[in-house]
Amino acid sequence: MAARTATIAGVDVSVDHWIAGRRVASKQHFTNNSPVDGAFLADVSAGSKEDVDAAVAAARKAFPAWAALGPEGRLPILKKFAERMLARADDLAAVETADNGSLLMGNKHRLVPRSALNISFFAEWALKMQGHTINSDEVVGHVQYDPAGVAALITPWNAPLMLTTWKVGPALAAGNTIVVKPPEWAPMTCSLMADIADEAGLPPGVLNVVQGIGEEAGDALVNHPDVARISFTGSTDTARIIGGAAARSITPLSAELGGKSPLIVCADADLDAAAQTVAGQYMNAGQVCLAGTRVLVEKSIEEEFLEKVRAAAGHMVVGDPRDPGTRVGPLIHPEHFSRVSGFVERAKADGAEVLWGGSQSSEGDLYFQPTMFGGAAADAEISQREVFGPVLTWQTFQSDDEVIAIANNTEYGLAGTLFCGNEARAMRIASAVVAGTIWVNCFFVRDLSAPFGGSRTSGLGREGGNWSFDFYTDIKNIAVRKDAFTS
Structure with missing residues (x-):
């Protein structure tokens, strides 16, 4: 043949x-x-x-x-x-x-x-x-x-x-x-x-x-x-x-x-850099196992930081991936689109609040809007399961012990991202989060000589x-x- x-x-x-x-x-x-x-x-x-x-x-x-x-x-x-x-x-x-x-x-x-x-x-x-x-x-x-x-x-x-x-x-x-x-x-x-x-x-x-x-x-x-x-x-x-x-x-x-990684933002962090990093989790249409899909924000900065993230996410243009101006392309396959949209619809039915996005994009059959959910219960499916799409959840915390507990409250442990202005505090939180890789004040830095898993x-x-x-x-x-x- x-x-x-x-x-x-x-x-x-x-x-x-x-x-x-x-x-x-x-x-x-x-x-x-x-x-x-x-x-x-x-x-x-x-x-x-x-x-x-x-x-x-x-x-x-x-x-x-x-x-x-x-x-x-x-x-x-x-x-x-x-x-x-x-x-x-x-x-x-x-x-x-x-x-x-x-x-x-x-x-x-x-x-x-x-x-x-x-x-x-x-x-x-x-x-x-x-x-x-x-x-x-x-x-x-x-x-x-x-x-x-x-x-x-x-x-x-x-x-x-x-x-x-x-x-x-x-x-x-x-x-x-x-x-x-x-x-x-x-x-x-x-x-x-x-x-x-x-x-x-x-x-x-x-x-x-x-x-x-x-x-x-x-x-x-x-x-x-x-x-x-x-x-x-x-x-x-x-x-x-x-x-x-x-x-x-x-x-x-x-x-x-798979992963359901936390992205933790402390009150003393560089909030502009953190907001850009949160918006960056929508890259590759969220089809990234390392993505920090659970955004955990210190309560005292919630309103200020939410607006910064909303503005940054607004620049994540959905469109043809061959266009240099595009930041979010399509999902891979109709079967996967159905899976992602199913997670979103069930989260809505469970009472989670759509902060933005939440539906198919007008760009085409496999394009989905960058989405953020607030108010989801800690044990809700959208808080626990890997969606593998442009879908994030928003939660707040008031102490280091609380955010560590939230971060570790899934079956996964692939990665985590932490923005914090105090080195001692950052190391304390990062050391306690269960994950193979924790990025502190950065994201997706992959040194080939470092362990990964x-x-x-x-x-x-x-x-x-x-x-x-x-x-x-x-x-x-x-x-x-x-x-x-x-x-």
Whole structure:
């Protein structure tokens, strides 16, 4: 069966799998439409168990030679991969915007460069992970980081390229070979990424991409006996299914999941900066797992701060994500639009007050107004569940103990944001909030050497810097008795 391509935003992109260094078509397809205007993009090959088996077999075959290169041997190939991504920034950005509705300028100037950095950073970091020694009274421990084998990488649709390379970078740099299962609602930039990797000289089978539906291709991948690592970013409910498969085979699993993060604003904070940050939570139409969707404001500044946020939110223009003036694009898919609007309608029925927004935007079928709810009960669905849309809630507090209790009153623990003018107070609150990351007087600063991940139902494990290599390698200690050798 001949491989097929689609022209998306003027860029030719394969709609078939990438397995063992060549394009492979499936008999079954799924339809991919653009959330920007509903336009048809492509019929994409839907991977079967046989496709997954072929991809895992290709990765397993390529593993010994790729692992044997060592960090120094892999470095120039991965650096070229990153360079080629930057050279194709316009193409990658245009395809990503058409595929998932994210802002074109943001993709071109932030997410594609960050995606390239994910590859080059970890390729260089791997040079630091070539082992060390531990001296004790009786032995010298030689610690080494051995590649684990075939890694299954399952990625989400809200930032497909960036979040895929966040996994691809350390997995390949550690010496593993990989099978990527991109999101079925936005698979196209992962397909383009495979061609770029090939142009950069990645050997056949080192990087494989199998598109498809989670219940079919994804299920086959996480249950495959030859997969040595599973890395997943997505919903908590899906992670429970993947976790069951990983548990049956004792396969290490890393999972970055949902959130319902607090954004805390104290009375002595820089209120203008805080208001801009609150309005910024509407970016990517609120489809950001780290978003501070629960705005918690010290009672004494409520009225003043609410007006500042209202003004800032007024500049969050809803529209075509290809327009440089747009700040809020569409939701990804009709199914997801229905989910978000369902949360909003139920919140209204439960008595929450719509402070602004609260309904579909006139821009199109998948566009939703930036929305703020006030007066929701602490145990209400809108206060507890992840909406994953441009929907925030507003609550007040009068003491540090109260805001800590409110912040921790969900099942999640992914992130938190705090604006505060007193360092001691800020550290006291930040230390007590349950989350993998707390930003103080800033937001969304991601140092790739820092640990990242979630607590509670927001995730398993940490990624970034050494933590990524702890996951993607088998760490071995060779303990040699000090008097074992005389020469």
